[in-house]
Amino acid sequence: MDVVEETTPETGWRRVRATVLAYIALTKPRVIELLLVATIPVMLQADRGHVDLALIAFTLLGGWLGAASANTLNMVADADIDQKMKRTARRPLARRAVAPRNALVFGILLGVGSFVVLWSAANLLSALLVTATIAFYVGVYTMILKRRTWQNVVWGGAAGCMPTLVGWAAVTGSLSWQPVVLFAVIFFWTPPHTWALAMRYKEDYKAAGVPMLPVIATEQQVTRQMVWYTWATVAASLVLIAATSWIYAGLAVAAGIWFGSRVQKLYRETRRGAEVAPLKVFLQSNEYLAILFCGLAIDAVVNLPLVTSYF
Template sequence: MRSGKVSGERAGTDSPRADHSPDDSLVYRIRHALGAYIALTKPRVIELLLVATIPVMLQADRGHVNIGLIGATLIGGWLGAASANTLNMVADADIDQKMRRTQRRPLARHAVTTRAALVFGILLGIGSFVVLWRFTNLLAAVLVMITIAFYVGVYTLILKRRTSQNVVWGGAAGCMPTLVGWAAVTGSLSWQPVVLFLVIFFWTPPHTWALAMRYRDDYEAAGVPMLPVVATEEQVTRQMVFYTGATVLVSFVLIPAAGLVYAGVAILAGAWFAQRVWKLYRETCAGKEVVPLKVFLQSNEYLALLFCGLAIDAVFHLPTIGSYFA
């Protein structure tokens, strides 16, 4: 009996609760809160900002690398994207609770209050505008504000829950880093960033629909009419083939203003991506079991390869294809 009493006292003394000091609790709460606010910004989604912005800025000033300007643009752009993503989560909190893929988001699990998230999103947007206006130019700052307004006001609040073409038109918001990056360097716009804007515009539907095919039941449960929810797999993959073809063809338009590296990557990576989407379509038509997530992952790789090819081309200031015919 004595040993049992001693063991019980030791168990109580050695338990985590007894050793958990107020300071430890405070540190945990701070870390938990920081993690929740970071999650509101969707850090992984912002990777597209880096993939698109830096190569465009390098192309706008071929042969030069202005680290300070690139850094300021990325910081301002990150704040803008974080603002848009946070406000998107505020608007989508109800459907995030219904989807298994999004049930762990901060607002869905009540880790952050709606009011706090709204204020956080607005402050991020203000910070983005200030940074870009101060360290780049007004055009870049205004373009980011337009991006936030379009993504939240048009895509999230209007298109997303009303039409199966939501990501086709709403995806324009994800294309804006090409315009922002070019504007930050030149203070204006031209046909080249517009071409790259269209590359991402046509790339977005097959990229997003591949993921939506994987999580079709989630979107259906949430009442979001993504194309895979309202159309057959064959119809969806046929549309994916069309948009993939448009993506690759539009990427060729930039070849005269770029060098051999970009030209080679655009052709080879484009053929690789198109072949993978075509394979998904053929397997769907044949009634085979398909894995659309492979297309989703390969679409990311394709876009990264294309823009990295452009970056290499621009940094080394390789002769443009157009110069050979001048």
């Protein structure tokens, strides 16, 4: 005889709560932190000395909806490999907490909402840039690059750089060299950041058949690549000094040396055959980017004379 579970207000509430949490998890809330780190400082730099809280809030909302859409659609496309990886096995689609069709509709609606918010509150250019980001992340990175080449995060990482362009466009209605430089900073930063995590979970990626660089190369080869991309990140960050004051300049130099030295140390350790802790580099990469962009935000708000004014 089958046992029928009695439905009570308490069990009904638990189911609703579990469903809501599953849909929130589809958006990868922690990943969206990068949106906040990148967008706000860029918007402040685009209008140095001024703070338009309403525009910032609506741009963040539109950007959040766009990122949530991209992340949700990414999970729809990656549901099969998420089931094979310990790190992602608890994602909503991997554990069947949300139906794929429902997740697909949810992701599309988020994308539409993003476009509407940015077009109405900012301008058409920022809305189009977010839509292009979603299309690139899902269509190019997830469905083409991720499972075919070790350079997946190199080129696919461009999607994560787009908040710099979106933030600038939302304020000015156009683009210039400054957001492109900040785009380059995140572009070069993404490979060492991602490969550090992939070194820690390379068996997961191997089981899922994803050719991340740590899966197909030695630790020494991976860390050598990380060193090159890290110093490229630092070099790109220094280009922006021409449009900032000594506040950003000092932080960019100090943080760059701090981060670059740590990745260089990881490379030396792999050359010696020592046991390494790549997860520490992953965490430090997050701290580096936060320091850099927070420094830019402070610099823009304080609006001291530019470094170039002294020459």
